[in-house]
Amino acid sequence: MKIYSHPKSLRNVSTHYCPGCGHSLAHRLIAEVIDELGIREKVIAVAPVGCAVIAYDYWDFDCSEAAHGRALAVATGLKRVRPQNIVFTYQGDGDLAAIGTNETIHAANRGENVSVFFINNAVYGMTGGQMAPTTLLNQKTSTSPLGRSAAAQGYPLKISEMLALLPGVKYIERVSLHSPQEIMKTKKAIRQAFVNQIEGVGFSLVEILSPCPTYWGLSARESMAWIKNTMIKEFPLGIIK
Amino acid sequence: MAKTKILMTGNEAIAKAAIDAGCRFYAGYPITPQNELIAYMANNMEKSAGVFIQAEAEVAAINMVFGASAAGARAMTSSSSPGISLKQEGISYIAGAELPALIVNIVRGGPGLGNIAAAQSDYFQATRSGGHGDYHCIVLAPASVQECYDFTGLAFNLADKYRTPVIILGDGLLGQMMEPIVLAKPQVSSLKSQDKPWALTGCKGRKANVVKSFYLKEGDLEKFNLKLQKKYQQIQLKEERYEELYVNDAKIVLVAYGSMARIAKSAVKALRGRGKKVGLIRPITLWPFPKQVFSKRLTSNEKYLVIEMSYGQMLEDVQLAICGRAKVEFLGRAGGGVPSEEDIMRKVNEML
Numbered sequence: 001m002k003i004y005s006h007p008k009s010l011r012n013v014s015t016h017y018c019p020g021c022g023h024s025l026a027h028r029l030i031a032e033v034i035d036e037l038g039i040r041e042k043v044i045a046v047a048p049v050g051c052a053v054i055a056y057d058y059w060d061f062d063c064s065e066a067a068h069g070r071a072l073a074v075a076t077g078l079k080r081v082r083p084q085n086i087v088f089t090y091q092g093d094g095d096l097a098a099i100g101t102n103e104t105i106h107a108a109n110r111g112e113n114v115s116v117f118f119i120n121n122a123v124y125g126m127t128g129g130q131m132a133p134t135t136l137l138n139q140k141t142s143t144s145p146l147g148r149s150a151a152a153q154g155y156p157l158k159i160s161e162m163l164a165l166l167p168g169v170k171y172i173e174r175v176s177l178h179s180p181q182e183i184m185k186t187k188k189a190i191r192q193a194f195v196n197q198i199e200g201v202g203f204s205l206v207e208i209l210s211p212c213p214t215y216w217g218l219s220a221r222e223s224m225a226w227i228k229n230t231m232i233k234e235f236p237l238g239i240i241k
Numbered sequence: 242m243a244k245t246k247i248l249m250t251g252n253e254a255i256a257k258a259a260i261d262a263g264c265r266f267y268a269g270y271p272i273t274p275q276n277e278l279i280a281y282m283a284n285n286m287e288k289s290a291g292v293f294i295q296a297e298a299e300v301a302a303i304n305m306v307f308g309a310s311a312a313g314a315r316a317m318t319s320s321s322s323p324g325i326s327l328k329q330e331g332i333s334y335i336a337g338a339e340l341p342a343l344i345v346n347i348v349r350g351g352p353g354l355g356n357i358a359a360a361q362s363d364y365f366q367a368t369r370s371g372g373h374g375d376y377h378c379i380v381l382a383p384a385s386v387q388e389c390y391d392f393t394g395l396a397f398n399l400a401d402k403y404r405t406p407v408i409i410l411g412d413g414l415l416g417q418m419m420e421p422i423v424l425a426k427p428q429v430s431s432l433k434s435q436d437k438p439w440a441l442t443g444c445k446g447r448k449a450n451v452v453k454s455f456y457l458k459e460g461d462l463e464k465f466n467l468k469l470q471k472k473y474q475q476i477q478l479k480e481e482r483y484e485e486l487y488v489n490d491a492k493i494v495l496v497a498y499g500s501m502a503r504i505a506k507s508a509v510k511a512l513r514g515r516g517k518k519v520g521l522i523r524p525i526t527l528w529p530f531p532k533q534v535f536s537k538r539l540t541s542n543e544k545y546l547v548i549e550m551s552y553g554q555m556l557e558d559v560q561l562a563i564c565g566r567a568k569v570e571f572l573g574r575a576g577g578g579v580p581s582e583e584d585i586m587r588k589v590n591e592m593l
Contacts, residue, residue, distance in 0.1 A: 041445035044312070047453075056451045062441040064311045065453035067334045070304035073296070077308020077316065078441060080292040081266055085312075085443050103304070106297035 007031040009040050011060045020220025022177045022210030023051055026119060027058050029187045030090070034061070037194055043086045044078050046071045050092035051125040069100025072107035075114045086197055088115040093132040094124050097159040101133075104159065108203050111168030115193040116205040118160070121212040122231060129215030133157040136234050141215070156234050160207045164241040170202040172240040176209040178227035182237070209235060245424050251389040251415040252319075254422055255345055256281035258393030259317055261424070264343070265291035266309035266316035268302040272324045273357045274413035275347035279319065299324040303331030303344070310340040311452040313440030315397050319345035321413075322363050323354060325371075332406050333372030336469075337454025339439075341400035343393070344378070345409045347416035350576045358577035359413035359500060364554035367410050368528040375466055377473050379407045379480065380527040382498040386420035392525075403476055404439075410527060412550065414500040414579075482525035483534050487513060491520030493589055496559050497548040498524045501580070505548050508585035519589055527555065535562035544592055548580055549573045 006012055009031035017023045034040050040061050047055040049068035056063035066074040071089040079087040096104050096118050107114070123141055124130040130143040134156050138147035148156075160172050171193060175186040186208055193204035209231055211223035218226055249257070256278045259267070267282040279295070286293035292309070296302035302318045309316035320328065325346045335342050348363045350356040370376045379399050381392045389411065396407040441450055456462035484502075486509060488494055497505035502523040512519040524531050545567055547556045556571050563569055572580050572588045 042443040044441045044443065046308075053455060054457070056449075056453065060444075060449050062444050062450045063453075064308065064441055064451070065334075065338065065455055066307070067304060067330055070300070070307075070331070073301040073304035074308035074311070076294065076301075077266065077268070077305040077310070078312045079308075080294070080305075081309045081312035081314040081316075082442065085441075102298055103301050106301065110294075 007035045009034045009060055011058055013058065015058055016054070017051065018214045020211055020213040020223055021051070022121065022208070022212070023119065025177050025183065026117065026208055026210060027055060029183070029190055030117060031059060033187060033191045033194055037191070037198070039086050039194065039198070042084070043088070044082070046075045046078070046087070046089040048089070048091040048095040050095050052090055052092065052119065053126065055090055069095050069098070070103055071095060071100065072103045072112070072114070072116070076107055076110070076112050079112060079114050083113070086194065088117060088194070090117045091119065092125070093118070093120045093122065093134040097133040097157050101159070105163065108163045108205070109166045109168045111170070111202045113197055113200055113202050115197050116203070117190065117193070118205055118207045119210045120207055120235065121210045122156070123212050123215045125212050125215055134235070136231065158235070160205065160240050163205060168203055169205070169241060171196050171204040172207070174207040174209070174235060174237050174240060176227055176232065176237055177211065178209070178224040207235070246421050247424065248419050248421050249386065250277050250417055250419050251383070251386045251411060252277035252347065252417065253281045254386045254389040255319070255393050255409060256285070258390040259343065259397070260285055260289050260291065262315065262394040262397045264315040264317050264397065265289070266306065266314045267291070267318065268294040268296045268305035269318050269320060270296050270299045270302050270324060272321045274349060274416050275319050275321050275345065277417070278345065278347070299327035300331065303328040306342050307331055307335055307338070307340060310335065310342045311338070311441050313437045313442060315341070317343035317345065319347070321347045321349045322351050325363065325366070329372035332378065333370070333374050333376065334454055335406045336370070336376035336378065337374060338452050339404040340406070340452065341397070341404050342406045343396050343400060343409065344406055345411065348410065348412045356577055357413060359415070359550060359579065360575050360577070361412060361499060361501060361550040362554070362575050363410065364527065364549070364551060367408050368530070368558070376469060377528050379403070379405060379476060380410050381407065382410050382525060382527050383415060384499050384502045384523065386415070386418065387422045389415065390422050391425065399480065403472060405472070410499065412500050477529040480526055481529050481531040481533055483531040484523040484525060485534065486521040486523070488520035488522060488538065490518055491543065492518040493544050493546060493592055495519065495521045495546050495548060495585070496524070496555070497521065498527060498555065501548055501550050504580065504582055505585060508582045508589070511582065512586060512589060517589065517593065524555070530558040530562065532562040535559070539563065539566050543567055545569045546588060546592060547571050548585060550579055551575045
């Protein structure tokens, strides 16, 4: 019985991610699904600006960089030129829901046949723990040192729910990495987003709640509990569309 | 092939030439005075099995071009001054990722929203890396609708050859005026993926390709910059282009590009008719600036008159090329003002 093998789509290297970070888990799930669907040689990924900027050092298939927030514009160019390839973006909350909101909404509204993996960790990791559009109310970050206040900084942006209103969007699900059970659900959602693209269904997005122990000021274990007990209240899991 | 003559605007000539040259991806955002170009693309790109996208923003358009070019297609965008300012981030990334692309700027008056009249006030932005970082775009300046057609094919070939963004710098006059043009043999490249082994096509039968401009490891970015600089030196060595008119015995040499060169040429011909020894140098590549034509012909008693629809931008390149060895004067108007043939003749008569 085969118990374990390293995904072909994932290079056998150590990552730069902090202990307890969700990115390496999400990278691995995507790599496993790509292997299982047999699409590695057709995939073109778009890496974001953010902690996952060098995702192309970890995945072993064609990848493009994109300027901060522009991943879905780059993906649009790639997919329209090569509709036979499988194009996906991997974006953080700042990339997808702050500086890239325009690109996100319009790629979704055009119904681009791409898959989007949206890592929501409620904080900016790469730049050192600043407020994200998805930072929770009262959550402390280096740019909301007293805690995010609705009056001064607005509310956590629920971009998945916003995008679900658009007819061009075919599938949106919010999942989480906080327990083995949820990780398996995350993998299933990733698979669905790729299958949709293969079948030509249209724009699919998986929002993945992901731990950032470093900038949450929590241990890895506490971070998983924080997602389960706090973050999910603001960002409920399940199929949104 | 029989030579066909057709009447069209500069904007349409660029669009037609792009499709004839194998451009199969266009993304843009409407802005005056280049709307004939995007409309031509909307009408014709899909007929040629290409992709046309009216983007949600200038920023998105240039990044779609990044993606299309990374996928191996000949790709372009077009806009006018304020829109080109918005594209600068993307152009920097395209230069940094060494992707070929064509960016057309049909220049209008600035700064800010300015107006929609023709101007040449974006010369600095086009010829000095307009975005962040040490890079250059090759900049071609057509002066007729025929050249709008011819330089577009050339622009794609240069972009592919050097894997670099190329800018066609026109202006509102050139974009919107109609002239008859001869359709030369299209300069189509074969566009096969083996010609672009770096392109993202899926990693079947090869190692994974990465298109990026990010070099985090100490020393890597400097190494990459040195590689870019070497490429720019090659371009400077091989790609300077210009036109000369009556310069051999000229006492006064006018220097003008684009639409302004058309008016300067009329003034030169009128002054020659009156026996005045006047000539014209018309830079065709604004970057690389044709320095050699200035250094090879300097005599002690000649003067230069730089004429622009700006307040003296190309002037600085002429001064750098001449380096104090001759007198350089300037005549310029902008914001919708265009130096006339009479203005030029008056200024020349003062200088003689």
